Amino acid sequence: MTTKKPSDQQLVERVKKGDKRAFDLLVIKYQQRLLILANRFVKNEATAQDIVQEAFIKAYKALPKFRGDSQFYTWIYRITANTAKNHLSSQSRKANTTDILPEDAEFMDVAQDLRTVDSPEAMATAEILEERVHDAIANLPKDLKTALWLREFDGLSYEEIAEVMNCPIGTVRSRIFRAREALETVIKNYQENG
Amino acid sequence: MTQNTRETLSALMDDELSEFELRQLLKSDLDQDNLDYWRSMNTLRQTLSSGSSAFSQIDLSQAIHDQIEQLDTPAQFSEPAAIANEATGSATKKAPWWALGSGAVAAGILGVAFLLPQMQQPSLDGAAPMTLISEVNTDSAPATVAANAEIAVENAEESLDFYLATHGQSGTLPQPSIQSFARLASFEEE
DSSP states (O other), rough: OOOOOOOOHHHHHHTTTTOHHHHHHHHHHHHHHHHHHHHHHHHOHHHHHHHHHHHHHHHHHHHHOOSSSSOOOHHHHHHHHHHHHHHHHHHHHOOOOOOOOOOGGOOOOOOHHHHHTSOOOOOOOOOHHHHHHHHHHHTSSSSHHHHHHHTTTTTOOHHHHHHHTTTTEEEEHHHHHHHHHHHHHHHHHHHHHH | OOOHHHHHHHHHHHHOOOHHHHHHHHSSSOOOHHHHHHHHHHHHHHHHHHHOOOOGOOOHHHHHHHHHHSOOGGHHHHHHHHHHHHHHHHHHHHHHHHHHHHHHHHHHHHHHHHHHHHHOEEEEEOOOOOOOOGOTTTTTOOOHHHHHHHHHHHHHHHHHHHHHHHHGGGGSSSSSTTOOOOHHOOOOOO
């Protein structure tokens, strides 16, 4: 069996070796969560975008020093929080937020926090996406739905799902992929049209 | 091919990709469609785990990518650049072998020049010390050098004659077992 490192660790190693595409994948993976975090500090979407952008650039520059003692997300979370705090300091405004510890980064439900600062319109739009996604999952063929459910909600590995569903790992991988393909249309429509 | 790339991205989402597969993925044509797919999959996960947000429609990746492209690439990030720097460094930091060799020869000559005079002590009987290498006039004309050589040979012959005359007498002593050192040294037939 092939040894598999966590994806983030592998991507970070690739970035350190000069592969900027790997950094693109990390940016896309975490930008939403970090936007939510930054917006919690500054309560302004445009400023939050600037902060997240700055945080990623700082992270890229500092990546050779990143030893991997913590997870990449915890590390970029800390950078983003500090960047947001610095922004508030420079604006001579007091951060109207509770302290967020970097150790809590992986456990914090940032989307839940966002709802407190989202506009009613934004909240309504976000709820529409959730409904569409859940409807699409409900309409998936049973084997695809089961594989996706075990992965996304129960957090099982492909090997574990293969045991549960009594099928090869390759089939699990294929089923999860096909399920995501079916859901992609819903997501894309939402991202393009709202 | 795109389907394969997408399936690989799906596996990357789940930490189910080997290092080899990741390298192959990054080498492959990761075009905008594939990046959009990756973004959609992450939005899907975000929606399923924490609910969606207004930021689902925002994508900063291109802006960040453009800024990174403008940065001076750190040496650690660029393997070819790092190799180039190492090559330059080796040329400046390490002396070539022949320079080390010539340095050693120069040090040796200096050592001889300084140590030999100190090793030469005046003879106890007040005789003049031997001529030192450093005292040899290397600028002498060839004729002068030849004349000096003739004088040296004549002196040597005189010294040898004197030595033989002095020590040869001991060879006439009655003890047959003792043989004159001078007679052994001479080429005279007995």
